[in-house]
């Protein structure tokens with residue numbers, strides 16, 4: 001009887017251990033994340049009308065789970081933003097895809113992002129264009145995003161710590177600018193640094209009121225703005241006046 005029990009127990013234990021062993025051997029953890037990414041793209045992004053192919057391809061390949069802390073990895077492909085420390089968030093996947101898809105990006109483009117955060121949006125952009133400059137006002141976040149992007153091989157992204165209100169005049173003009181924190185007005189230096197024919201996407205509004213996602217276009221030196229949709233972003237903060 002005892003022997004039978006021992007046998008049953010061994011079989012049970014093995015049965016439980018097998019999927020783990022199998023997962024380790026085949027690396028199915030990574031496959032799970034790849035599957036979660038394709039489901040994310042299908043159900044959250046394509047289902048809501050994003051069709052820009054390069055954006056969809058980047059969203060399928062960039063490993064979003066490596067841009068959040070390990071304890072949040074299993075939730076990285078959920079349909080919402082997640083905390084990244086310092087009161088900041090990594091944006092919802094749909095918002096990242098939507099903003100990216102409207103910038104008219106081409107492989108030869110140079111793009112500026114304001115609000116590096118985790119570095120995820122910058123990584124998505126970097127798979128589509130030639131070079132990405134991204135500015136982050138929280139020094140610790142800038143440093144950790146820089147390291148993460150380097151470690152993961154995103155070599156065409158440059159992280160610049162500092163107040164993005166002023167942009168990067170030394171690297172301008174930019175074919176596209178994307179701002180991922182809500183500003184009370186569109187910073188004039190960013191409009192200045194947009195190339196002819198260029199596009200900028202920026203959430204505008206205060207922390208306590210409705211914010212609007214705005215598309216800014218520069219055509220023949222003239223600026224047009226289009227309201228896209230109401231959104232909710234962390235606030236655009238400012239360093240002490242220079």
Ligand code: SAH
Pocket residue numbers: 088089090091114115116117118119120121122135136137138141162163164165180181234235236237238239
């Ligand atoms: N794009 C990020 C989302 C980050 S949330 C990602 O993919 O993870 C917005 C970020 O903007 C925050 O990290 C915040 O610190 C930063 N930010 C706010 N005001 C800023 C400013 N004036 N200049 C640069 N970064 C700013």
